[in-house]
Amino acid sequence: MxxxxxxxxxxxxxxxxxxxxxxxxxxxxxxxxxxxxxxxxxxxxxxxxxxxxxxxxxxxxxxxxxxxxxxxxxxxxxxxxxxxxxxxxxxxxxxxxxxxxxxxxxxxxxxxxxxxxxxxxxxxxxxxxxxxxxxxxxxxxxxxxxxxxxxxxxxxxxxxxxxxxxxxxxxxxxxxxxxxxxxxxxxxxxxxxxxxxxxxxxxxxxxxxxxxADWTGILGLALGLSTLTVVLEEGQRERWFDSTLIIGLSLLSALGFFLVALGQFTARKPIVRLGLLRNPRYASVIFIVSTVGAAIYGISYLLPQFLGNIAGYNAQQAGSIMLLSGLPAFLLMPVLPKLLQSADSRWLVSLGLVMFAASCFMDVNLTSDSVGHDFYASQLVRGFAQILAMMPLNSASMAAVATHEAGDAAGLYNMARNLGGSIGLALMGVLIDRRQSYHDAMIRESLTANSTLGQDHMAAQTQGFLAQTGDQALAQLKAIAQLSASVARQASVMTFNECFYLLGIALVVCIPLALLLQKPAASPVR
Missing domain, CATH: 1.20.1250.20 (MFS general substrate transporter like domains)
Incomplete structure (x- = not known):
């Protein structure tokens, strides 16, 4: 004893x-x-x-x-x-x-x-x-x-x-x-x-x-991803399936992904370990990072377009507004490793997604008079959100798999982020094209010759141009052209607001999935 x-x-x-x-x-x-x-x-x-x-x-x-x-x-x-x-x-x-x-x-x-x-x-x-x-x-x-x-x-x-x-x-x-x-x-x-x-x-x-090697899967991967990327990038410009090019590339992409799926059953070691997606924690990471990638790439397209086409900024001025979202990265850099090590990944990612969605909703009330400083707050919130969402996702993707699976998991993770970005850009292109045409048509329908407000506006504009040109017919043509440009501008602003709103909704949908994430195992204390 x-x-x-x-x-x-x-x-x-x-x-x-x-x-x-x-x-x-x-x-x-x-x-x-x-x-x-x-x-x-x-x-x-x-x-x-x-x-x-x-x-x-x-x-x-x-x-x-x-x-x-x-x-x-x-x-x-x-x-x-x-x-x-x-x-x-x-x-x-x-x-x-x-x-x-x-x-x-x-x-x-x-x-x-x-x-x-x-x-x-x-x-x-x-x-x-x-x-x-x-x-x-x-x-x-x-x-x-x-x-x-x-x-x-x-x-x-x-x-x-x-x-x-x-x-x-x-x-x-x-x-x-x-x-x-x-x-x-x-x-x-x-x-x-x-x-x-x-x-x-x-x-x-x-x-x-x-x-x-899994040459069936390699051929399928190269064929499927390359053609899919071209379809997503060029689809809107080519009017999607009205184009024989897009139809042909889509069929090649489908064939490529069929070969990748075939390789999962025939190869001793498939080139893409799709079996990793059977792990719900890792699958959650992939879905979230695809959505966040779509949001990041989508906003990187929307914001310069708005600043260039609506606010009249040049590329360097628009770039300075874009760079604001990188400022939080430098502010958080001293504490970020400690935060990632001590905090639960699930709550960090959830908070990041909430803030990212909030930053999108902050930009849904844009007007034709909005300029760079109207994006200061949303860009700073977006910068903190991206750090809080993406950093734990990097760690969670590695924590969800064994060490010998790290290479395959990293490849699938980064592919999902980029592919999500390509899909996001394609959807933004479709949405902007369709909704802008819709809003333009609706505004034009609401403008009638019987509108007192419209008549007063046209009369004032015509008088202004008449004072400049001295030609009544030319002044009327200039007034009509200005009204048409104003309608197109308002339709564009309404479309940008809808795009930011839909990106916010997509990020909100991902929040419940963050609860499935796995926090990296803490190292034993000395």
Whole structure:
């Protein structure tokens, strides 16, 4: 009995050792690569008019400069985990970083639309590898008690990249040349290669995995995602299924996804682990991140359109308003890792979704007189919301799967975010086109020749133009043209309000799913 009482209690399991300097170098390399890839998604947006003018592309053709990048990036993202296993992480990432540099220089030197699109496709393919592998590095190189720091760094780069892209691109275009939107990648890529060389250990290639790969799924993935991206990007401009091009691409996309599904049953190791979606916690993450991705990309389209077309802002002025939502990231940076480590992911994501939806509802009462300062409050709230929603989602996606599934989970997670963004942009395009036409028609129907208010307005405008021109007929024509422009402007404002409202509703729908998320396991206390 005495011996039993004297037996010491088992010691608590020691906390895992802190990450080494080499581990943090690897994390820095992964985050820098992700920043480079996400920045280049939108860096050409501000420079498109200048690029199109110098390479001889029309406005419609110029959209392929962005579409080509997105199309190839979204194909590469889910392939990254497999290619990492085939070539080894360091060799694969260094190869894609060099490839990204070469294609960036090729874009900067391009003199034709075809050359530019080829360069952007190559850029997107290389950049798509850098986003999910950054998450994989963090998941495999950092101990549990430091995981939140790494995920915070990764999440900030992914959020800030698309926001900084138009601002950086606009500044370079106005102060140097649009070609520097691509040449600026060269020194950054050199630094990235150096970090990868020193931070990652060399690994042996496994060419057997290349030979025995799920080639049915790989073919289907490349075919399905690339054609789906083009359908979503070009569908509205081509009038959807009135176009034989869209019908053909849709059929190819359906065939591609059929091959991916076939690979789930025939391949020993499918290229996309759709079986991960049987995990309700991980499936909840995927659905939420798709919706949040649609909201982020949708607002990144709506806000510059409103500021440019309604408020009359140039690209650089609109970019400064967009960048306001990045300010909370810097304010929260000192406390974010601790917050992610100590707070429950479910409540953080729920709060983020509530704030994100609220920021959308704050923009549903816009008028034709609204300008940049009317978006200050909503942009700041949106910035806090994106941090609180996206950061825990990054961690929750990794916490929901085993360590050996991290690469596949990261690829599916990032693919879902980008695909959600493409779907969001497509839906915004359809909604704007349809609702603007509807509101324009309704306002015109309400304007009749018997309206006293309308008659007084037209008379006043005609007198004003008559004083300028001295020609009664010309003055009446100018008054009618101004009224028509005013109707179109009001219809556009009403449509923008509806778009923000629907994005808010979509985010509210996701709030119950946040309760299914799993908080990353806390590390044992020392």
């Amino acid at each position: 005495v011996e039993a009482l004297a037996t010491p209690a088992p010691a608590a399991a020691p906390r895992a050792a802190n990450a080494t300097l080499t581990d943090w170098v690897a994390v820095a390399a992964g985050s820098l690569g992700a920043l480079l890839a996400t920045l280049d998604i939108s860096i050409t947006n501000s420079a498109l008019p200048q690029i199109q003018g110098q390479i001889g592309a029309s406005g419609t053709e110029g959209t392929w400069i962005s579409t080509g990048y997105l199309m190839s990036e979204i194909v590469m993202i889910p392939l990254a985990a497999w290619l990492t296993r085939v070539f080894g992480l360091r060799r694969f990432l260094m190869g894609t970083a060099i490839m990204f540099t070469v294609f960036s220089m090729y874009c900067g030197l391009s003199t034709s639309l075809m050359a530019m699109v080829v360069g952007r496709i190559g850029q997107g393919f290389a950049g798509g590898a850098m986003i999910p592998t950054a998450q994989t590095i963090i998941r495999t190189r950092l101990p549990a008690h430091q995981m939140s720091v790494g995920m915070a760094v990764f999440g900030l780069t992914v959020l800030l990249g698309p926001l900084m892209g138009p601002v950086v691109g606009g500044w370079l275009t106005e102060n140097a040349s649009w070609r520097w939107c691509f040449f600026v990648n060269v020194p950054v890529s050199v630094a990235l290669v150096a970090l990868l060389w020193s931070g990652l250990k060399p690994e042996k290639s496994d060419l057997e995995q290349f030979i025995k």
